[in-house]
Amino acid sequence: MSGAGRPPGRTGRRPGASDTRARVLQAARTSFGDRGFDGATIRDVAARAGVDPALVHHYFGSKQQLFVAAMEFPLDLPTMVLRLLEGPRDRLGERFVRLVLEFWETPAVRPLLLGVIRSATTDPVAAAMLRQLLAEGPFLALARAIDQPDAALRATLAGSQLIGLALARYVVAVEPLASAPPEVLVRALAPTLQRYFTGDLADAGRPASPTEAGGSPT
């Protein structure tokens, strides 16, 4: 387009270029969010952004490269984790669920979440991104900052509950989860996240009532 082999970025040589890139990325988020990786096409992204498909290829290369660029999470994770660690430790789960729900309820973020989930179920690159988010993202940073064993298991358990909630609430939209007010979900889910991060993960075998303690194990 410009004769250069690489996208010009913010060189000032093409004043509209970075706007165009941003528009293409936003269109890509919407397209991947609506259709998942397999269903989305460069042609559809270009149409939504009002540009030529060749320009999308020129800027981002393959559909997979476009996906990776579009799905970059707009989060300052270290700062987020530090903030979550402030306040009473026994309400960490509540703060975390509230923050995650606020994030998901943001219109600019929703397509990103949907794009990752819809694509991760069939596309290996998207699956790797979700795997990394669950295994190395804010979940692990938070679990590591708390002085408890099994940080990786705690992080992925927390991730499994939240990704399952996202799938049920936003992707398949099952009621009453889909239209439950965030505060209802915060109350319902906070103890789950609290236990995954700070609780005893091996306590299921203990009977809740002492009268059963002498009973025969099955």
Added chain:
Amino acid sequence: MSGAGRPPGRTGRRPGASDTRARVLQAARTSFGDRGFDGATIRDVAARAGVDPALVHHYFGSKQQLFVAAMEFPLDLPTMVLRLLEGPRDRLGERFVRLVLEFWETPAVRPLLLGVIRSATTDPVAAAMLRQLLAEGPFLALARAIDQPDAALRATLAGSQLIGLALARYVVAVEPLASAPPEVLVRALAPTLQRYFTGDLADAGRPASPTEAGGSPT
């Protein structure tokens, strides 16, 4: 094929027909499980079953009709729910998680689970099936059998945790969840399910320690 407009079923007129149907359904489960609804094709299913694609069309109609037939859950749900209700009520969560994991670990069932999850994220019919499973399946039957308010919310919360676990463990295969022994997961998840089915869903706002009870609410 046989000249009749409908599949012959078990009329005895075509001895191999019900075997062939079963083989096509099994091939469809594998194909949908590997590729999701969008990625699977009648041609691929036919190749895996060693039959002509026209035969698959003849028996099952469209890809969507084949999907619905292939994804029928091989479960006697009422009996399953009755069995779960036997035994101590405060270990219902443990029994439920154990049963679900045993079910998923069965080789014949795994592709079914993967097929539904991989397809539900992009295909409306598959999404409706997953929505129905979460909203009306064993989760709701169990939640209703327990004398607690908010059965639908309880059922879908339980479903969200289990579908998230399936996504994390089997679809994106994040460690250490992917290779955790079922018993570790039973212990980690049982209290979550127990609380969703029988606990207080609105208790997150209560500080765990009485010393905070007089603190100002945020």
